Amino acid sequence: MAGYDNITFLSDYGLEDHFVGVCHGVIARIAPNARVIDLSHAIRPQDVRHGATLLAQSVPFLPRAVHLAVVDPTVGGERGMVAVEAGGQVLVGPDNGLLVWAAERLGGVERVHALEKRAYRLEPVSRTFHGRDVFAPAAAHLATGVAPAELGPAVDPAGLVRLTPLASRVEGGQLHGAVLLVDHFGNLSLNLSREELDRVGVGIGDPVEVHIGGQTYRLPFEETFSSVPAGRLVLHEDSFRSLAVAVNQGRAAERLNARSGDPVVVARVTE
């Protein structure tokens, strides 16, 4: 097998402990020639939805790789551990919905295998650090050319755990959705698209009303945040193609007192 030159790595391990470094060490022992690209280790602890969202947004920009992802609130419990083949690449992690959205971005789930073979684990496997003992070793062995089918028995792709996307709908000139992500700059990505805004007749330069947290804000829909003066609210399409609420050179999250998951309504203003 040809294997993979790259392993990408996303987790909720944080960078204050040695968890991420130890996984890098385990990988380097098994696959000394693989490069590891850290996507983020600041997924909110045990927030599978957060991890699945960032992973799915990232994969279109990543090289051909084994994508290792670990956000695993029920580690040591009954959930499965899987290698998911999609678009000629492999995703490795727990079977809790973390991997599926990314697999769909890569072209859809093709085959799934359980990570059961002891030869590809670090024995004895601990009860609480499967990133080190199961997932990182599996990713590293895949990088060296081990076939996914070698890692354990095939699993029916239809049985994979899938997360329900945050609900959104267009109704009476309004978009009903939620805050998908709050980023480092305090921008609010919504689970709403520019196409949906088109459908309610809002174009560039038009004012909209955003309802969030019991408050209503009026702001323009613009090409980007720097289309408005510094300090002003703006709705724009962000770099991952979500509608986003931002403050030019400021922080929308604090201004609107908003956080991930909050319901949002974006309404056309008819005067």
Added chain:
Amino acid sequence: MAGYDNITFLSDYGLEDHFVGVCHGVIARIAPNARVIDLSHAIRPQDVRHGATLLAQSVPFLPRAVHLAVVDPTVGGERGMVAVEAGGQVLVGPDNGLLVWAAERLGGVERVHALEKRAYRLEPVSRTFHGRDVFAPAAAHLATGVAPAELGPAVDPAGLVRLTPLASRVEGGQLHGAVLLVDHFGNLSLNLSREELDRVGVGIGDPVEVHIGGQTYRLPFEETFSSVPAGRLVLHEDSFRSLAVAVNQGRAAERLNARSGDPVVVARVTE
């Protein structure tokens, strides 16, 4: 000399400044083919014990490497700077106890050399950034195949500074110890082992009392934290083989208002 393909790097430099990046740069200039694996740069500032604990826990999982570690509260003062050979690997850092526990995990201190030779430093050496000017260059030269004895005169291993481990004892059905580490998930690793718990007759499924911070908590000893319902306290053996207090899908550190170094008593419950 064969040298080393890998340099691991642990420090209290944090990631908000350029200290870690500059050390990577210094290494890349001297040893362009070495890979640097960051273990953690979030050691609590100047907390040598914290660094020594994470380094010792990590080394069994790392590839053969030069292990560069810098937690150095008395940088510029009288403490030594050393390369410690252990188990066919080398640890580089200040002589303040940071390296010794890791060396013991690797098989024990074999030889020690002082980092004195100017040719292997970045001259002029600053008074406050020996990571950049002494330790990173030494690690990089070792990676390229320079022998430890080339770096400076031999030092008597018996003279290395050693940290006193946190005290623990078993007494009258009770384990007396302390919180060794609080991790990113709020789990409390104790300086107590499952073997010690066996000795006081506690087995899987048995209730224990944990005394900490003037409070007493009753919780079960289980295989892992997911053995209890979400939100419940549990005592288990963690992935580095310490007894640990956790909350399934929660944070024990906040629940128990506990921090690293706090004394803990774990007691068998006799009803």
Added chain:
Amino acid sequence: MAGYDNITFLSDYGLEDHFVGVCHGVIARIAPNARVIDLSHAIRPQDVRHGATLLAQSVPFLPRAVHLAVVDPTVGGERGMVAVEAGGQVLVGPDNGLLVWAAERLGGVERVHALEKRAYRLEPVSRTFHGRDVFAPAAAHLATGVAPAELGPAVDPAGLVRLTPLASRVEGGQLHGAVLLVDHFGNLSLNLSREELDRVGVGIGDPVEVHIGGQTYRLPFEETFSSVPAGRLVLHEDSFRSLAVAVNQGRAAERLNARSGDPVVVARVTE
């Protein structure tokens, strides 16, 4: 063209999102053999001066590289995007002053080209993530051997945006300056040098008065912070050759309630 083995990367993207990881992915697709050295991604959001300072301090210690830097408060607006050649290396980023101080440390700006050619961008270019879509691809193509002149038309170096350095002056036995940086350890780097202190007649061991935030502190000028007892204030020359106020084994920033940009006066004590 020979290209570059190394790309260094500094930004204000933070590590909690996937922005940095995605840029690494984009680079790995274009320049699979380049090594990326992260300098810092914790530049204060949109603080160009902070980024420019850390980048300029870092470059003397870095290997020959393409230096990618992104702190870009007006992304999507009118500012230019440039590749700056200096000292046989190349800096890539927005034309907002971020790159110029580093270019000067490398020997001075030699040639500048705008990043305009679509073939070296990730199309369609988003309005808000030029790090991913313009700057990282340009850096990666440069690493593979693309000449800067291939990226777009030449720009007059005299037209580059330049930041005004924080003002300082020596007046009547006093140094007037400002806090340049507050580091992870709470040390305050000043935009003042040991040479300026010499000029007002202060030598090692002499007492000085530091005026900051409406308060006056008396402390000695010493070789390093460990020259004073633990917990005591000290003025010393730090590892990047700035005068710095520190507390041995403590945090000067909290003790003096100081932050970056605060005006400072250092005065000789004449008794």
